Every structure is written in structure tokens, then in C-alpha cells.
Amino acid sequence: MKLQDKKVAILASDGFEASELFEPLNALKNQGAEVHIISNKEGDIKSWENGNWGKTIAVDQLIKDTDETDYHALVLPGGVINPDVLRIDEDALQFIRNFFKSHKPVAAICHAPWLLISAGVIGDREVTSYKSIKDDILNAGATWMDKEVVVDNGLVTSRNPNDLPAFIAKIIEEIREGKHEKQVVDA
Amino acid sequence: MKLQDKKVAILASDGFEASELFEPLNALKNQGAEVHIISNKEGDIKSWENGNWGKTIAVDQLIKDTDETDYHALVLPGGVINPDVLRIDEDALQFIRNFFKSHKPVAAICHAPWLLISAGVIGDREVTSYKSIKDDILNAGATWMDKEVVVDNGLVTSRNPNDLPAFIAKIIEEIREGKHEKQVVDA
Numbered sequence: 001m002k003l004q005d006k007k008v009a010i011l012a013s014d015g016f017e018a019s020e021l022f023e024p025l026n027a028l029k030n031q032g033a034e035v036h037i038i039s040n041k042e043g044d045i046k047s048w049e050n051g052n053w054g055k056t057i058a059v060d061q062l063i064k065d066t067d068e069t070d071y072h073a074l075v076l077p078g079g080v081i082n083p084d085v086l087r088i089d090e091d092a093l094q095f096i097r098n099f100f101k102s103h104k105p106v107a108a109i110c111h112a113p114w115l116l117i118s119a120g121v122i123g124d125r126e127v128t129s130y131k132s133i134k135d136d137i138l139n140a141g142a143t144w145m146d147k148e149v150v151v152d153n154g155l156v157t158s159r160n161p162n163d164l165p166a167f168i169a170k171i172i173e174e175i176r177e178g179k180h181e182k183q184v185v186d187a
Numbered sequence: 188m189k190l191q192d193k194k195v196a197i198l199a200s201d202g203f204e205a206s207e208l209f210e211p212l213n214a215l216k217n218q219g220a221e222v223h224i225i226s227n228k229e230g231d232i233k234s235w236e237n238g239n240w241g242k243t244i245a246v247d248q249l250i251k252d253t254d255e256t257d258y259h260a261l262v263l264p265g266g267v268i269n270p271d272v273l274r275i276d277e278d279a280l281q282f283i284r285n286f287f288k289s290h291k292p293v294a295a296i297c298h299a300p301w302l303l304i305s306a307g308v309i310g311d312r313e314v315t316s317y318k319s320i321k322d323d324i325l326n327a328g329a330t331w332m333d334k335e336v337v338v339d340n341g342l343v344t345s346r347n348p349n350d351l352p353a354f355i356a357k358i359i360e361e362i363r364e365g366k367h368e369k370q371v372v373d374a
Binding site: 053080111114117131 | 305318
């Protein structure tokens with residue numbers, strides 16, 4: 001197993017794209033990582049699946065009770081509604097920023113890079129995203145690439161659920177590498 | 188009636204916030220306007236209402252069969268999913284741009300200003316929007332104001348369904364005024 005003794009936070013709220021949370025969750029656990037679901041709400045959060053509300057998952061901890069220093073990496077699933085909710089939660093944005101301040105791997109897929117925009121961490125970085133938010137990514141100062149996965153010094157991004165195998169492989173690789181000196185918040 | 192002989196297009200797709208389409212539609216009709224629902228899909232489109240799929244409305248015409256020159260003004264309802272779908276439809280973006288090229292009133296509420304970003308029409312304009320997309324609006328070069336309605340030379344924007352009375356009153360006023368010379372696409 002490649003991720004023994006590693007702890008990973010998955011930050012999500014209602015409306016996360018089901019596969020984009022469950023597939024990384026299972027893959028990271030299979031590699032021996034301890035993975036926690038962190039959210040802005042207690043209890044269960046609802047996925048988005050095939051154009052409708054889908055299965056739920058139990059939240060392990062509220063963002064406000066969670067310390068970035070307890071984790072080695074952060075994963076941000078997409079879905080349209082989920083990041084739209086979290087990007088107006090200052091605790092969520094600060095939690096994300098702290099991973100960049102600590103140079104730790106962060107992975108975001110689909111619409112999740114909206115969170116990176118609002119956290120102020122992707123000016124001058126190379127990323128991809130779901131195609132609908134390309135304009136927002138470019139306007140934030142980042143370089144947008146149409147690739148299944150883009151890795152830039154600990155920042156891993158992908159476009160959509162079809163990219164999950166490449167996305168997950170690179171997350172595991174970046175967590176194994178550990179801290180990345182050039183993974184920082186915007187100047 | 189204030190809008191006799193006026194034709195207004197409402198551009199929407201699945202996931203439009205119900206009140207943000209139906210309330211302007213009814214108010215404009217009550218003032219004598221002819222109002223058409225224009226969409227990227229045929230048949231009915233589904234609203235978003237109280238956190239779930241809601242009532243539907245029949246589409247009058249596909250975007251690709253619709254000519255901006257037939258209309259005096261354009262209304263863009265919000266909802267998170269609806270503009271996220273339309274902003275990757277080049278016909279939709281060109282349709283929106285044409286209203287700006289013709290200096291005609293355009294009204295956008297909630298998440299609909301994402302469409303204005305992707306159409307390239309709000310650099311250097313004064314607008315408001317749902318709070319979650321404020322960062323995207325600012326990064327597009329616009330000035331964002333926390334007001335129930337912002338009117339800038341034929342461009343009418345509001346934040347959320349609570350602002351609908353002010354939004355609708357200003358739409359009617361701008362349509363009555365007609366063309367606005369400073370309503371243009373970005374240079």
C-alpha cells in the first residue's frame with residue numbers, strides 16, 4: 001500500500017458529483033490512507049448523480065472543528081452546486097488556503113476549481129477544470145489546459161468524471177512526494 | 188400598459204430558478220409585452236424550486252432559430268445549473284452578444300451574470316449578482332455592487348429572488364427607454 005500513515009481530507013457539501021467523491025475516497029483508502037469527509041454541515045451530505053440528488057455520505061467533521069495540520073492532503077470533488085455553496089463559506093476558503101500555505105498536495109476536479117479561485121490560490125498556476133468554468137479560471141490569472149489531468153507542484157486538477165483514473169493516480173503520486181515548495185497562496 | 192408592441196426574449200435551460208423566470212414573464216406580459224422562452228433544447232425546460240427540480244415551462248423557440256433583431260430586450264434568469272449549461276453554448280453567447288451590439292436592454296439575476304462573463308460583455312460595467320459569483324464578476328473586470336438592483340446603461344442586474352420586485356421595475360423602465368448607446372460588447 002502506497003499511502004500508509006497518510007491522512008487525507010475530502011471537503012464537500014450537498015451537490016457533490018457522486019463519482020468524484022466516492023472514487024477518490026475508495027482508492028485512497030485502498031492504498032492505506034485514512035480519509036475524512038469534512039463539510040460545512042453536520043450529518044449526511046447528498047451527492048448529485050445522473051442529473052438528480054443521489055446517495056449520501058456521513059460527514060466526519062465540520063470545517064470549523066478541523067485543523068489542516070492533521071492532514072497530508074486535500075481533495076475537492078466537483079458538482080455544480082457543491083463548490084457554489086462552499087465558496088461563500090469563509091471557513092472553507094481558509095481551510096483550503098492553509099494547505100497551500102503548508103505546501104501540501106491539493107486536488108480539485110470539475111467545478112471544484114471555483115473554490116481555488118475564491119481562496120485566492122490559482123493566480124499564475126497551471127490547471128484544468130470542467131469546461132464551463134474555463135473563463136472564470138482564465139480571468140483568475142491561471143493557465144487553463146485541456147488535459148485529463150494537470151499537475152503543477154502539488155496541485156492536481158481534472159476536467160470531469162471520465163478523468164478520474166488519471167486524477168486519482170496523480171493524487172496518490174503527489175501525496176507520496178509530500179510537500180511541494182512551490183505550492184503556495186497567491187502573492 | 189407600459190410595454191405594448193414590445194417583444195422580450197427570456198433565455199433559459201433546465202435548472203432556471205423558478206421565480207426568476209415566472210415572475211418577470213408574468214410582469215412583462217401584464218404590461219402588454221409579447222414574451223418568448225428561448226432555449227438550447229426543445230419541448231419543456233425544468234425549473235429549480237426549493238432545492239429540487241420544479242415546474243416546467245414550454246420552450247417557444249430554439250436559440251439557433253431565433254434572431255435577436257425580433258426582440259426589444261433580453262432577460263436571463265438564474266439558478267446554478269441553468270447558466271452553467273448555457274455558457275458553454277456558443278449560440279447562446281452569440282445571441283446575448285447581439286443584444287449588446289444592438290444597444291438593447293439586458294437583465295440578468297442571481298447566477299445569470301456568468302453568461303455575461305462568457306459572452307464577454309461586462310468588462311468595465313457596474314453589476315451585481317448572487318454573492319457566490321462575486322469573485323468571477325470582479326475577475327472579469329466588472330465593478331460589483333451589493334444592491335438589490337444595479338442599472339448601468341441598459342444592463343439591469345440583481346442578486347437573488349428577494350430582489351425581483353426591484354429587478355422587474357427596472358427592466359420595464361429600461362425597455363421603455365429603448366436603446367442605450369453605451370450598452371456594448373467588451374472592446
